[in-house]
Amino acid sequence: MTPELEKLTSLEILELGDGGTYEIRPTHFKLGKTTIHTIRQPEGKEIQVLRLWVEKKDKQVGPNYWDITSQTLIAQMLPYFAATGWLGRTFKITK
Structure with a gap:
């Protein structure tokens, strides 16, 4: 059974x-969920969100975290966080 994700x-x-x-x-990181509203689903759809905290010097405006909503990118990044040795590592994200 999958644990319930916290709404971010x-x-x-x-x-x-x-x-x-x-x-x-x-x-550090946290996997959560949020609701998005699209033209096809105006009532809303829950999606996963990967919240990544960074040092304040790396994001000087707003809270010191980024939220990733790309389901493909989340699936690609989660294995790194499941393993040891990711802390201090720099990830390059390209669209």
Whole structure:
């Protein structure tokens, strides 16, 4: 049985333009969920959110975390966080 994910609020969604890249050095992470409203599902749809906290020097405006909503990127990153040795590692995200 999958544990219930906490609903995350105050999202700081990491958005990249086409071909954009961003390097992120997470200090800790949390897998949660949020509800999005789309044209096809105006009533709302729950999706997973991967919240990655970073040092304040790496994100000087707003809260010191980024929220990732790309389900493909979440699936690619979670195995790294399930293993040891990710702390202090820099991840390069490219769209």
